[in-house]
Amino acid sequence: MAEQHPGTGTGRGFGRVLVFVYGVFAVAATGRSTLQLATQASEAPVPYTLSAVAAVVYIIATFALATDRRRLALVAVGTELVGVLVVGVTSLLLPEDYPDATVWSDFGAGYGFVPLVLPVVGLWWLLRQGHQGRT
């Protein structure tokens, strides 16, 4: 794909780090959910399905940020923020529904709360890019 302006776009500069971290989470969440669904799907269907959903969201966000698709990135990162908040709250209020952990359980405490911080940073980055008036 053609680079419009070297040095701009959601995958440039600080975005380079953001895409890398999203990529790591995409691979990690995909690996975790594949393993869970392949070996123990019947034991905890809800959290394992959520792990798979999280994996898809991370993959889409990584792709969108890397290829400068701002609208798709906003949808994916927004979904991620809603997901981590909803799963975070419900995993604390209804722990019996979460017999095993997902990436988003307890606001991502198992991953150093990076899953909670990441979408906030992602939205900040996307909105900042918007304000710079790219056409």
Add this chain to the structure above:
Amino acid sequence: MIPLQFALSVVCLLSAVWLVVLLVRDRTPGRPLLNLLAAVEVALLVHLVLGIVRVTGDAPDGVSQWEYIGYLIGVVLFIPAGVIWSSGEKSRGGTAVLLVAVLLVPFMFVRLADIWAAGG
């Protein structure tokens, strides 16, 4: 943590300090640091083989072997992925990618130890 993991963690953390200095001074990594990362990667491949032998051989019953092997494979991927991804961005952003990559390595060792301990 086995000695190889400890040694690699020390090298990765030293690399991280080096990368922070580069970030502050707004420089990109030169040959010496990339050579060091290549050496770490070779050691990680040795670590992968040793780890698979260890977990399939004498692991306690409760250790999740596939999860352990998944982490062993994962830790090998960060540095090559980071070097390739950062090479397209000769700026602070690219250098920061390498910083994230080298910090992930010790983190993965901690997770490996946790998985092993959970089965013990």
